[in-house]
Amino acid sequence: MDWDKLRIFHAVADAGSLTHAGDTLHLSQSAVSRQVRALEESLNTTLFHRHARGLILTEQGELLFDATSAMIKRLDAAAARIRDSEEEVFGELRVTTTIGFGTLWLAPRLPKLYEEYPDLNIDLMLEEKVLDLPMREADVAIRMKEPSQADLIRKRLMSVHMRLYATPQYLARKGTPETMGDLNDHRLICQNINSAQVGAGANLVQTLLSNDIPSVLYVNNYFGVLQAVLHDLGIGVLPDYVVQDFPNLVRVLPEVDSGEIPVFLAYPEELRQSKRIAAFRDFVQEEIISHRKQLREQGNL
Template sequence: MVTTPPRKNKAPNILGDWDDVRFFLAVAKTGSFSAAATQLNTKQTTVGRRIQALERRLGAKLFDRHRHGMEVTPAARGVLMQAESMMSNATSIERHLAGLDREMAGIVRVAATEGLAAQWLVPRLSELRRLHSDIVVQVIVGDQVLDLATRQADLAIRFFRPTSNQLVAARVGQFNMSIFAAPAYIEQYGLPQRLEDLNEHHIVDHTTLHSLPAMKAWTEVVERSSSVVLRTNSSHSAMEAVKASWGLSVFPSYSRKGENLIEAPIDLNITRDIWLVSHEETNKGARIRAVIDYIRERFHQDEREWFSLSQHRNAALVAS
């Protein structure tokens, strides 16, 4: 009697539609349809529809919904491995082609923090537009670290030096974190002169700063305060609250430019560098190179006025 060997369970094959791979990976990585839609620049309903179509084609459920988000099902783990392999190969090809691209036209994605993008970067892009009218700069704002290897951005302005050997980083500026208040607030409550004085003032808390070890001094100020009047994860919202005289908060020293705020003479001893970061495989492409060179030159032009230690910090260094 001839027996048929048992079938080995094989992962369903996702090959066939690259868009399906992108949608599947986005949900797997972000844990939700809404976050995946944001990443893919589409609608949440579109993401859901594409995932349902993929599940019908593969004949398997791909995600389980939990309280904390969407999780890949055991049956889909093999699909995830295939998708990640496809993404790795595709982005490698894309990076290589971007590095060979000689076209001075198309989109260049620049990642930057909310405050730096609004206060400094965007106002300076008009000259780039005049020089290279066919280049469209897409400014991606947020504190999240986008992956340049997978082309989530073409270059990034970061406050830390990357560790990956494939990333090229140039230090383009420096700033210290300073305490700011609006004139109307100072008129009513005064301007604090010493760190201990902050215990008597209203505080606007930019909560995302507490995840940074360098911000420990400010975290301690917030923890000691008995009058935190607002908490927000948005630097823009924190800035607007301070401008509306809600209280004091901490911002990069370059915030004194263009904002009607007054810097308190208190040294938190928090100094940070600004790095312009690109990927070694893509930064040779003509339009990406043009944007890198332009932004780097603008940093150089504005370094003394915008991106150097504040007067209070310099005075403290001289005194020491």
């Protein structure tokens, strides 16, 4: 089969529209349509159901789309390996992690990585959704649980605990709670238990809310929770790694703890030799060593 026709077919199937596929490929709609018809004729089958709202793959089209997806995945992996230099680290590296870890821990440390590798381009994708690494939705992931997908190289980086924190100014004004019951006199700042977050964090919030705390501020990510805490709005449920960069935060009710949440770095087996992956992995590991050392010096480990 002609690769150009397969490439155009894949773009149409992915976009669900001849026009949108043409825009992506920089081809006219009529040129895209001709190539798809020619591919259907060569295969003696219909690949799309055509209707007013767009195109839907037929059963035969689904089979071909699965094949072209696998081909493109392998081509992307090959291109990534080719781009990796024997001596240099350069090009795009797509990193996915959670909003909290990405904004509060990873992003503030990236200047060190760029200083060492100025030709590296990081595409930082922050979302709670777990992206499919084998399907190349990202190159490397930092996740708050061990990845379950096959064909991944994984390394445990650290452990995180969700705990309660407040500013000295807030506690001076409102008092420091000594028991869980004392939280009724404070505002709790946390994520809603139904929002996307690690299970241990949601369980801790649920336990705290069972005390019928009258005043609660819900924020849908830990960056927002931290900002509210720093502005003296209340006591926040936050990951313990924030105290490295915000050492003035005071831990409240030390017995309140989510338990250990493992943090893993993972990337596809086929990128094992990637210089960009190796540079990022080593950078993260070095930063975590520094992170743990600083926490010990602060007495927070």
